[in-house]
Amino acid sequence: MDTNGIEQMLSVLRSTAAQASGKPAEASAGDAGVPDFANVLKSSIDKVNQTQQSANQMAEKLAAGDSSQNLHEVMIALQTASVSFQEMVQVRNRLVSAYQDVMNMQV
Numbered sequence: 001m002d003t004n005g006i007e008q009m010l011s012v013l014r015s016t017a018a019q020a021s022g023k024p025a026e027a028s029a030g031d032a033g034v035p036d037f038a039n040v041l042k043s044s045i046d047k048v049n050q051t052q053q054s055a056n057q058m059a060e061k062l063a064a065g066d067s068s069q070n071l072h073e074v075m076i077a078l079q080t081a082s083v084s085f086q087e088m089v090q091v092r093n094r095l096v097s098a099y100q101d102v103m104n105m106q107v
Helices: 003-020 025-031 037-063 071-103
Strands: none
Touching: 003 037, 037 071
């Protein structure tokens, strides 16, 4: 799991929370080099997609009889792709839940 992306996402969320609470601009000035939340999310989704495509290519080569592919490496790649997809689904579920909570707030 890439913790760098998670740390970036947390800093973006902290910065947004500081802006929403009305704190002065200098409180979030240290986050000037932080990438946009949408970019972090898109890069994470792209990484999951790349992992799945790589695992599928390895499995296809093994099924075609390519002797350079080891069964255990293919199984590890497939399992890694599965776990990363499940992680992405859980992040999506949390984001949808947070969005619904915000939309249900009374102003």
